[in-house]
Amino acid sequence: MPESYVQLPVDSTGKKMRTRQRVISAQTVEEQFIALGAEPTYMLWAPAQTPAQNKLFMAVLNQAGSGQVIRVRKLFLSNAALAAVAGIGLEFQLKRISAIAGGTAITANPSDTTDGALTGVTATYGSTATEGVTLFSWYTNNDEIGVTGGFPQATIQALTSLLPEGPEIRELTLNPGEGFCFKQITSGTGSTVGSFGVLAVLTRST
């Protein structure tokens, strides 16, 4: 693949497109700067909650008729157990939902306050929901996060978005009337100790 270039007309009198100038293979060439446009972005934090089978640690619904599309960009499960407990292996599921009932409201905090509040979205924890398909599971345990650095699992988990992402991969998209929940599946002895918080990062498109 030899180096090459496209030669533009001589500068005109209109707006100036930003570049940086380099010398490549004895040619002075321009490399154009671009900007990646960001959408209004919101952080939703469901605070630390005690595990229980079928508990919805977070449920988010883009209300029917909202006239907007919500994309779930990141989703983190944070072990928040600071005191020692005797935990077990736990399964959570990320599921689609179509309605939410009850629960405690979660505030969607904008990354940029000039974007305003996120309206037309219901976000809760500890609610019930009309559940749909399971998108995937997430496996962890509810042991405390550990008092020394030799217990890195909680840190790895808290730093890893559960959602697959990348170029050309579409984000989990909530059209009007659609939502998601993050639900504990596992029951049994040891399944109701510890605590987890959930952080979702959403963007709004209109």
Place this chain on the structure above:
Amino acid sequence: MPNSYFQIPPDGSGKKLRTRERVIGDDTIQEQYLAIGGNPTYYVRSGPLACAANKLFLCLFNNVGSGQSVRIRRLFIQNSQLLAIASGTAPATVGMMEFQVKKITGVTGGTAVTPNPADTTDGALASFTAVHTATSAVEGNVLYSWYTNNDEIGAIGNFSQAMYQQAISSLIDGWELREYELQPGEGLCVKQITNYTLGAFDVLAVLTKEL
């Protein structure tokens, strides 16, 4: 690398390309916005399945004549063994094990699993077969092996292997690397090789349909 610019003709009356305006040095310049388009994306999961030698945890097959190309963007092999298991006599024991990611050109039997769209407006992924626990597949080349163990995920936080494993796609990806692509009549399977029957795994694939 000095700052520079090229100067375009004065604004016309046609469509408007979005830019942001900045002042760099003495010049007011434009930086053009760029959007990166996603393709229709689908999650396919096997669900947690008990281990067994030669078990096909997940088979993905782009049907012959589908007229579409499907790319496998991510492939996660998740340890889903929540309860403690103990070493015993093979094959009912705990130990190191191998999975293989293989090409296939056909699949028979098994339990259908649904590719769920990331955006429901993209609709279902048609002309595509996804099954777990297939009876058999017409297996081709081994793309790579994946090594792990079948021990439970651990009830305490210093057993971090399972967390790494489920968070990191086993498929290699990066700029200028072509994704693993299923043309019509092509497929892929995740197969257990080692003869162990304890433990459980859940395989999650993220697919895109090329437009």
